[in-house]
Amino acid sequence: MPHESRPAQIKKISLFVQCLVDVYEPQTAASMVDIFTRLGLEVDCPTEQTCCGQMAYNAGHRREAAIAARHFVSLFEEAEAIVCPSGSCTAMIVHHYPQLLASDPKWAERAQRVAAKTYEFTQFLVDILGIQDVGAAYSGTATYHDSCHLARTLGIREQPRLLLNKVAGLSLVEMEDSDRCCGFGGVFSLKYPEISQAVLQDKVNSILRTGADLVVGCDLSCLINIQGMLHRQGAKVQAMHIAQLLGHRA
Amino acid sequence: MSDPRQEAFLQRIREALGSDRKVAQGGPEQVHGQPQSPEVITPLTGRDQSELVQRLIQAGQALHMQVRECADNEAAANTLVELATGRVQAGTGVVAWDHPLIRELELDQRLDQAGIDLAYTGWQGSPTTDVERRKQRTRIRAQVAQAFMGITSADFCLADTATLVMKTRPGHARSASLVPEIHAAVIRREQIIADLGQLYYLLTHDPDQIQEGLTNCLSLISGPSKTADIELCMVYGVHGPREVYLFVLP
Amino acid sequence: MAGIEIGRYREVARESLDNQTLQRALSGMQQRIGRATAQKYKELPEGPDLRFQAREIRLQTLAGLDVHLERLAERIRGRGGQVFFAQTGEEAVAYCLEVAARHQVRSVVKGKSMVSEEIGLNQALESAGIQATETDLGEYIVQLAGEHPSHIIAPAIHKTREEVGRLFADKLGIAYTDDPAALTQAAREALREKFLTADMGVTGCNLACAETGHITTLSNEGNIRMASTLPRVHVALMGMERIVPNLQDHDILFRLLSRGAAAQNLAGYVSSVGGPAAWDQVDGPEEFHLIVLDNGRSRILADPEFRELLCCIRCGACLNVCPVYGKIGGYAYGHPYPGPIGSVLTPLLSDIGRARDLCFGEALCGACRDACPVNLDIPRMLLALRHKCVQGCANWGVAPGASKQERMLYSLWARAVSNRSLYNKLLKAARWGQKLAPRSGGWLRKLPGPLSGWTASRDLPPMAECSFIEQWKKGKFHPEDHITR
Numbered sequence: 001m002p003h004e005s006r007p008a009q010i011k012k013i014s015l016f017v018q019c020l021v022d023v024y025e026p027q028t029a030a031s032m033v034d035i036f037t038r039l040g041l042e043v044d045c046p047t048e049q050t051c052c053g054q055m056a057y058n059a060g061h062r063r064e065a066a067i068a069a070r071h072f073v074s075l076f077e078e079a080e081a082i083v084c085p086s087g088s089c090t091a092m093i094v095h096h097y098p099q100l101l102a103s104d105p106k107w108a109e110r111a112q113r114v115a116a117k118t119y120e121f122t123q124f125l126v127d128i129l130g131i132q133d134v135g136a137a138y139s140g141t142a143t144y145h146d147s148c149h150l151a152r153t154l155g156i157r158e159q160p161r162l163l164l165n166k167v168a169g170l171s172l173v174e175m176e177d178s179d180r181c182c183g184f185g186g187v188f189s190l191k192y193p194e195i196s197q198a199v200l201q202d203k204v205n206s207i208l209r210t211g212a213d214l215v216v217g218c219d220l221s222c223l224i225n226i227q228g229m230l231h232r233q234g235a236k237v238q239a240m241h242i243a244q245l246l247g248h249r250a
Numbered sequence: 251m252s253d254p255r256q257e258a259f260l261q262r263i264r265e266a267l268g269s270d271r272k273v274a275q276g277g278p279e280q281v282h283g284q285p286q287s288p289e290v291i292t293p294l295t296g297r298d299q300s301e302l303v304q305r306l307i308q309a310g311q312a313l314h315m316q317v318r319e320c321a322d323n324e325a326a327a328n329t330l331v332e333l334a335t336g337r338v339q340a341g342t343g344v345v346a347w348d349h350p351l352i353r354e355l356e357l358d359q360r361l362d363q364a365g366i367d368l369a370y371t372g373w374q375g376s377p378t379t380d381v382e383r384r385k386q387r388t389r390i391r392a393q394v395a396q397a398f399m400g401i402t403s404a405d406f407c408l409a410d411t412a413t414l415v416m417k418t419r420p421g422h423a424r425s426a427s428l429v430p431e432i433h434a435a436v437i438r439r440e441q442i443i444a445d446l447g448q449l450y451y452l453l454t455h456d457p458d459q460i461q462e463g464l465t466n467c468l469s470l471i472s473g474p475s476k477t478a479d480i481e482l483c484m485v486y487g488v489h490g491p492r493e494v495y496l497f498v499l500p
Numbered sequence: 501m502a503g504i505e506i507g508r509y510r511e512v513a514r515e516s517l518d519n520q521t522l523q524r525a526l527s528g529m530q531q532r533i534g535r536a537t538a539q540k541y542k543e544l545p546e547g548p549d550l551r552f553q554a555r556e557i558r559l560q561t562l563a564g565l566d567v568h569l570e571r572l573a574e575r576i577r578g579r580g581g582q583v584f585f586a587q588t589g590e591e592a593v594a595y596c597l598e599v600a601a602r603h604q605v606r607s608v609v610k611g612k613s614m615v616s617e618e619i620g621l622n623q624a625l626e627s628a629g630i631q632a633t634e635t636d637l638g639e640y641i642v643q644l645a646g647e648h649p650s651h652i653i654a655p656a657i658h659k660t661r662e663e664v665g666r667l668f669a670d671k672l673g674i675a676y677t678d679d680p681a682a683l684t685q686a687a688r689e690a691l692r693e694k695f696l697t698a699d700m701g702v703t704g705c706n707l708a709c710a711e712t713g714h715i716t717t718l719s720n721e722g723n724i725r726m727a728s729t730l731p732r733v734h735v736a737l738m739g740m741e742r743i744v745p746n747l748q749d750h751d752i753l754f755r756l757l758s759r760g761a762a763a764q765n766l767a768g769y770v771s772s773v774g775g776p777a778a779w780d781q782v783d784g785p786e787e788f789h790l791i792v793l794d795n796g797r798s799r800i801l802a803d804p805e806f807r808e809l810l811c812c813i814r815c816g817a818c819l820n821v822c823p824v825y826g827k828i829g830g831y832a833y834g835h836p837y838p839g840p841i842g843s844v845l846t847p848l849l850s851d852i853g854r855a856r857d858l859c860f861g862e863a864l865c866g867a868c869r870d871a872c873p874v875n876l877d878i879p880r881m882l883l884a885l886r887h888k889c890v891q892g893c894a895n896w897g898v899a900p901g902a903s904k905q906e907r908m909l910y911s912l913w914a915r916a917v918s919n920r921s922l923y924n925k926l927l928k929a930a931r932w933g934q935k936l937a938p939r940s941g942g943w944l945r946k947l948p949g950p951l952s953g954w955t956a957s958r959d960l961p962p963m964a965e966c967s968f969i970e971q972w973k974k975g976k977f978h979p980e981d982h983i984t985r
Contacts, residue, residue, distance in 0.1 A: 024961055024964060026968035033977050045968075047972060049920070049969065051917050056913065056914070058864065067917060148866055149866070152865070153866060181865035185863030188863050191861075192510070192513070192953075193954065195824055197956065199826075200958070228957075228959050229958045232957065232958055260585075261566075262798045264566050266801040267566075268802070271563060271564065271566075272564060273564040274745075371782050390782050391783060395696055418777075419781070420781055425730065428722060446755065463712065470766070472768050477637045477684060479654055479656050482529060487685075488721040488722065490721065
């Protein structure tokens with residue numbers, strides 16, 4: 001990972017909220033603003049932001065994905081630190097942007113610099129700010145889903161758990177195969193729905209077997225996918241983004 | 251040696267690699283494995299050797315290979331005869347490598363007393379023509395095919411993985427450790443070494459080993475033949491031996 | 501390419517999803533072996549990062565591949581073995597048939613060889629009137645059943661013991677039993693006969709060693725040793741990339757291969773063959789032939805995007821962790837390469853354009869990469885293949901493949917993505933459009949057309965009335981205000 005170790009005191013963070021959070025769960029981003037503000041950080045949110053482009057990239061449409069990448073890079077290159085509530089977007093920016101824009105050396109360098117200061121939300125809290133306890137409180141049991149890009153590409157597994165363990169009143173129970181794919185896979189879920197559904201059913205079964213009230217994750221794409229089936233099957237388990245959960249107070 | 255077909259084949263590879271082609275400049279190939287200290291060439295004695303034997307016994311247990319330490323030749327021979335008399339089936343016999351360690355046990359007389367045929371898999375007399383040798387090979391093959399037990403020695407035994415290491419030499423039939431249902435091997439304690447890494451180090455650094463080379467067939471045998479191809483149920487004795495015994499002489 | 505078949509992915513996947521027996525078998529296998537492999541990597545004395553070292557070894561080997569192959573051939577010939585370099589599958593088959601004809605071979609016993617399946621050797625032998633019997637128990641079972649293997653390491657994983665029992669009763673004439681031990685014994689007896697009377701043994705090669713001039717095969721059953729010891733002639737088939745420079749590299753790779761394939765510390769039988777039996781040895785084959793096969797591998801080698809694929813040592817670890825394979829089984833991928841490795845290898849060895857489903861029908865979760873003994877970046881290569889499918893690629897003979905609608909969609913998306921005001925207009929339209937969808941408790945129950953796959957099994961939440969960015973722009977999150985919830 002091209003991150004510098006512990007950059008100098010960061011005073012202002014720029015939010016990249018992710019298209020799904022923007023459109024489906026703005027309260028997740030609102031919660032992030034709340035948390036960072038309480039921690040004494042200034043929060044900025046460039047309003048021209050749209051989407052990281054991974055959907056187009058994963059579908060093989062690299063020209064279009066590069067357009068999204070260049071838009072992101074120009075929008076965020078003056079930021080001190082960019083924080084994003086999505087492992088898959090962060091992985092896209094950190095791992096794929098530099099290669100995607102590699103054919104133009106100017107853009108490649110700019111992408112590299114932006115990638116070096118882009119962080120996933122829990123990673124930023126724990127690794128950069130050194131914070132595990134954000135003063136959150138939530139009564140209930142939760143299980144945690146390790147999203148694929150977050151866990152495997154970015155290696156972020158411990159940080160969300162450290163944060164969850166400090167939530168007053170919350171007990172964490174691990175599901176079997178917590179890092180097994182939920183079956184979303186982007187356009188895969190639309191193009192190969194029966195396979196996607198079968199993989200998702202396994203994940204839902206794992207979650208149900210824990211008896212938890214809540215399934216928490218760091219990627220809204222996974223959570224919408226999981227909640228979609230839980231809701232359809234009448235299960236009471238709620239899927240919640242960790243940023244939202246951490247925003248709950250006593 | 252000029253082989254136009256080979257040249258064309260290799261040339262295609264060179265062209266495929268283009269400027270990425272990188273060949274080590276002269277000398278021995280770069281060694282990637284962990285460097286071993288020269289001490290491994292000298293056999294381990296005393297307490298170290300005892301520890302290895304214990305490791306071997308444990309590893310063997312996990313793999314269904316029975317390891318028995320024998321006080322002397324007499325003890326080893328008696329145990330082997332006991333094993334043979336307990337397992338013999340009508341019309342079958344025992345085959346054994348024509349090997350000094352096995353000859354010393356004087357098994358032919360003992361088994362004969364028990365009414366069991368023993369055939370050494372060595373040349374009878376000194377056949378000088380191909381025709382003679384072919385005839386003898388046919389004899390040996392027939393004897394191996396109707397044997398219920400094959401007795402061999404080994405070059406080394408790897409404690410960590412309970413592995414018998416066997417080169418191929420005259421009088422030491424490859425099929426003796428493969429075709430009969432029971433394979434019994436007899437070695438000396440000092441032949442037990444730690445693991446595959448040590449074996450490969452010895453093979454490439456010990457002058458005697460280097461001179462002999464691997465021979466044209468080097469077999470590593472770790473326990474009896476097995477399969478789990480039917481519903482992942484483990485079954486022993488698919489094609490190779492169902493039972494493997496190792497007798498360790500001091 | 502005789503032997504390589506691109507499967508009917510969607511159709512077969514659907515059938516597999518409905519096959520409860522298969523689902524149970526796949527799930528059981530992945531739970532047992534998939535998990536155990538990860539544990540075994542952790543227990544390595546060098547730790548799981550040994551995989552990265554193994555990858556380096558393989559990549560460096562490829563960089564000097566011609567030299568290593570040359571060395572291997574020289575040493576094998578020095579021991580009286582013969583080495584044949586086959587550019588294509590057809591050449592390899594022709595050579596095998598020639599050797600067989602010369603020796604009046606009537607029956608062949610086969611150790612497991614994926615290369616032999618890739619080139620369609622069995623069919624060619626049968627056509628020449630030569631009986632070719634698979635001897636790996638799983639391969640033997642599927643051969644008797646007239647089926648293809650569905651997994652690299654456990655070819656008959658899709659069959660129940662009852663099915664095998666009925667098969668053996670039918671084909672071997674034994675009394676019906678569903679006891680695996682009894683069935684295995686029956687196979688042992690039937691195949692023992694074949695081993696002892698076969699004229700020729702054909703095996704594969706897991707990994708050759710250039711320094712010593714040996715080809716090494718791994719098994720637990722002992723069938724490969726049998727096939728390479730008892731018949732008069734031994735023919736070994738080897739993909740040209742299956743080689744390492746020296747013995748120390750062998751050590752590392754075999755320990756990883758054994759763990760990746762079956763969560764073992766070391767396979768039961770590791771057999772290194774360097775030539776025919778010496779004149780003074782009492783058994784072993786009189787002739788040894790090594791066939792080194794290209795069959796499209798040099799093309800993969802030439803492409804830096806895909807070169808790492810040749811590091812694969814065919815252990816099957818990726819199959820044991822893949823959530824997609826775990827649901828659709830091996831047949832959906834075609835033949836002979838199933839699972840994540842097959843999803844990249846089959847398009848590159850045959851036809852990318854025809855293998856679109858293999859390129860796109862994956863979730864890109866990356867579990868395969870983590871399980872791989874050489875850390876193959878299969879997701880990266882799948883993404884590269886997808887790009888070629890869309891954009892076209894002259895080098896690989898792929899025509900641009902996205903439909904007109906898809907191009908228009910992504911074109912529009914690209915414009916919206918760099919223009920927030922257009923983006924907002926589309927969001928508004930979507931917010932309005934979703935009101936037309938049937939709902940329940942506020943959630944969308946049915947989406948039209950290309951989106952209907954989602955709602956077949958899931959609900960979709962409604963979009964927020966106002967996006968976060970729009971709220972931010974309206975000043976809702978001014979730093980001085982306190983957030984209330």
